[in-house]
Amino acid sequence: MGIANSKYVPNLIVFSETMQALAELDKDIMVVTSDSRGSGKLVPFGEQYPDQIVEVGIAEQNLVGMAAGLASMGKKAFAVSPACFLTARALEHVKNDVTYSDNPVKLIGISAGVSYGALGSTHHSLHDFAVLRAIHNITVVAPCDNFETTEAIKQAAEMDSPVYLRFGKKGMPTLNREFDPEFKIGKGRTIRQGENLTFIATGEAVLPCEEAADILEEKHGLKARVISMHTVKPLDKELILQAASNGQPIITAEEHSIHGGLGEAVASLLFQNGFRNKFKIVGLPDEYTVTGSQVEIFKHYGISGEGLMKTALHLCEPSNTVG
Amino acid sequence: MTNQELKLKSIEYRKKILKYIYHAKAGHTGGSLSCVDILNVLYNKVMNVSPANFDDPGRDRYVQSKGHSVEALYVVLADVGFFPEEDLLTLCRYKSPYIGHPTRKVRGMEQNTGALGHGLAICAGNALAAKKDNLPLNVYTLLGDGEMAEGSNWEAMMLAAHYKLDNLCAILDYNKQQITGANADVIGLEPLRQKVEAFGWAVKEVDGHDVEAMADLLNNAPFEEGKPSFLIAHTIKGKGVSFMEKVLKWHHGVPSPEQYELALSELDRELEKLTVQV
Ligand SMILES: [Mg+2]
Numbered sequence: 001m002g003i004a005n006s007k008y009v010p011n012l013i014v015f016s017e018t019m020q021a022l023a024e025l026d027k028d029i030m031v032v033t034s035d036s037r038g039s040g041k042l043v044p045f046g047e048q049y050p051d052q053i054v055e056v057g058i059a060e061q062n063l064v065g066m067a068a069g070l071a072s073m074g075k076k077a078f079a080v081s082p083a084c085f086l087t088a089r090a091l092e093h094v095k096n097d098v099t100y101s102d103n104p105v106k107l108i109g110i111s112a113g114v115s116y117g118a119l120g121s122t123h124h125s126l127h128d129f130a131v132l133r134a135i136h137n138i139t140v141v142a143p144c145d146n147f148e149t150t151e152a153i154k155q156a157a158e159m160d161s162p163v164y165l166r167f168g169k170k171g172m173p174t175l176n177r178e179f180d181p182e183f184k185i186g187k188g189r190t191i192r193q194g195e196n197l198t199f200i201a202t203g204e205a206v207l208p209c210e211e212a213a214d215i216l217e218e219k220h221g222l223k224a225r226v227i228s229m230h231t232v233k234p235l236d237k238e239l240i241l242q243a244a245s246n247g248q249p250i251i252t253a254e255e256h257s258i259h260g261g262l263g264e265a266v267a268s269l270l271f272q273n274g275f276r277n278k279f280k281i282v283g284l285p286d287e288y289t290v291t292g293s294q295v296e297i298f299k300h301y302g303i304s305g306e307g308l309m310k311t312a313l314h315l316c317e318p319s320n321t322v323g
Numbered sequence: 324m325t326n327q328e329l330k331l332k333s334i335e336y337r338k339k340i341l342k343y344i345y346h347a348k349a350g351h352t353g354g355s356l357s358c359v360d361i362l363n364v365l366y367n368k369v370m371n372v373s374p375a376n377f378d379d380p381g382r383d384r385y386v387q388s389k390g391h392s393v394e395a396l397y398v399v400l401a402d403v404g405f406f407p408e409e410d411l412l413t414l415c416r417y418k419s420p421y422i423g424h425p426t427r428k429v430r431g432m433e434q435n436t437g438a439l440g441h442g443l444a445i446c447a448g449n450a451l452a453a454k455k456d457n458l459p460l461n462v463y464t465l466l467g468d469g470e471m472a473e474g475s476n477w478e479a480m481m482l483a484a485h486y487k488l489d490n491l492c493a494i495l496d497y498n499k500q501q502i503t504g505a506n507a508d509v510i511g512l513e514p515l516r517q518k519v520e521a522f523g524w525a526v527k528e529v530d531g532h533d534v535e536a537m538a539d540l541l542n543n544a545p546f547e548e549g550k551p552s553f554l555i556a557h558t559i560k561g562k563g564v565s566f567m568e569k570v571l572k573w574h575h576g577v578p579s580p581e582q583y584e585l586a587l588s589e590l591d592r593e594l595e596k597l598t599v600q601v
Contacts (some may be wrong), residue, residue: 054451054486059478066482072434073456074380076497077448092438093475096438101427101435140357320337 012110016041016153016165018153019078023049024225029157029242030054030075034063034143040080040110045183060090067105068097076106078155083125083166085228091131098162099137106156109166112142113204113255114289126284128166131234131262138162138270140233141185142203145174148230151183159185166257168204171296175210175228188236194223197312198243201253202262207252208298211305216312232262237269244270249278249315253303258283278315282308324367327597332367332402333360337563338587339398339408345583347414349423353560353573355395357498360500360532361556362399365463368538370430373539374404377431383460384449386434389467389496390424396422397429405431440473442466443493448484461544462491469501472510477522483512484523485506489545492552496531498560502574516555531556546586564589
């Protein structure tokens with residue numbers, strides 16, 4: 001399963017189309033941007049619903065504060081900005097104005113992770129799961145494909161509590177819906193069944209797990225289960241514990257630092273519940289991140305079909321206890 | 324409410340601020356005493372907000388950006404009936420909702436504040452939403468002079484002027500002091516009026532302890548149509564208690580029993596003087 005960018009639609013586009021559909025039906029939908037209308041593919045939204053878009057300029061603190069003020073007046077406020085700025089520069093406003101004050105803002109982190117790969121660390125968001133996991137009263141979601149993105153946006157719009165949603169700008173194929181046709185925030189989706197090991201991944205790291213599972217099955221006769229853990233917080237504990245119950249290796253994958261993200265959340269859950277499955281967290285290590293395209297960075301750090309396949313083989317080797 | 328009644332309330336409020344800070348052995352004394360006349364005017368003379376209409380979307384909004392002066396706000400909210408005043412005996416106690424900053428756990432509070440430089444942007448969002456919904460309400464925030472060093476305030480000033488939020492009024496409790504010392508020594512704020520005007524706001528200045536003058540100005544906001552209003556209220560930190568006025572340690576100083584008695588006797592004398600005048 002290759003990624004030919006041209007034939008797939010980015011989650012970003014799906015987001016903007018979903019916002020238009022929502023705005024058409026609900027005049028309380030408000031999009032707030034910080035000079036991010038173009039990067040958020042919201043130009044058509046702005047043309048069609050000029051009364052439902054608010055520009056604050058390059059001022060992410062005010063983006064979040066203003067959105068909190070709109071939400072506290074009953075507006076369904078979506079604050080849209082590159083994930084790197086939204087969750088770092090504006091973090092105190094997220095913490096105080098949104099989560100602590102319980103203003104149900106939807107924070108939309110666009111071009112998340114290393115989507116802006118070649119632009120360097122200023123534009124990467126590899127900390128967002130970690131900081132938001134440690135802040136009370138916010139749901140954290142990273143949809144893996146167009147289907148999950150559409151559903152996540154629609155469900156977030158109806159939630160009366162703060163939500164952070166992040167996705168990238170690369171074309172994403174829609175993954176298997178055979179086993180789990182429904183999407184529900186807070187409930188992970190099994191997109192592939194397998195008994196030899198389990199991949200638990202989130203966001204755009206799910207696709208390479210699927211690719212690894214293909215190779216493992218075709219070339220090595222190993223069947224991998226793949227779970228899209230789109231909701232990083234609150235974690236679908238039941239599904240993870242159930243996946244671990246066969247004692248087989250577990251590999252997590254995420255477009256995030258290996259510190260504080262999905263992998264450590266899963267590790268903590270498993271360890272505290274007595275599970276000692278072989279386990280490996282795949283993500284970005286604690287170093288100056290290599291630059292290049294998102295695909296190149298993924299490959300560099302083993303978040304690729306090939307890389308995850310090798311990690312899986314290593315873990316499935318009986319003599320190896322760690323990844 | 325007559326101006327005389329307002330003035331009497333201001334003194335009563337000061338006594339209560341001291342009472343509850345003294346009892347809790349904690350609080351922001353100086354700032355609460357400097358801003359209490361502003362709150363008195365807002366809640367008793369200007370704003371359309373009360374326990375009766377607090378769930379009405381059309382009520383006026385007040386967000387205390389300088390959240391640390393919460394004792395003044397508690398005393399005023401209790402007086403206008405949001406909760407029984409005796410509740411304040413739990414101020415800062417284990418599990419009390421009456422903590423050292425405003426939270427929505429206390430009825431009458433609109434937002435949770437405390438970190439500085441947050442109130443204005445939230446109020447701009449409130450004001451814009453009210454305009455979108457054609458709600459004829461006003462939004463008020465109280466800023467501290469120290470917090471004007473927060474860049475987010477100036478971002479919000481640009482924003483409010485850009486959207487012509489003339490239903491928004493910011494009041495600066497300009498007591499010229501902050502925890503480390505005089506504003507001018509910590510980080511210069513002047514020329515403040517020119518700065519705020521240059522950001523597109525209509526500015527007026529007032530004696531922040533003159534309840535009559537403040538009520539007149541605030542009831543005639545917006546100061547200019549199409550512009551947000553900024554009222555620079557010149558105040559004295561620790562106002563009303565001679566030994567606290569302009570003395571830095573009273574930023575969050577708690578009076579000893581002797582100091583508490585002395586402060587109350589000063590305020591009682593003011594009360595008597597005012598009553599005799601009637
Ligand atoms: Mg001050």
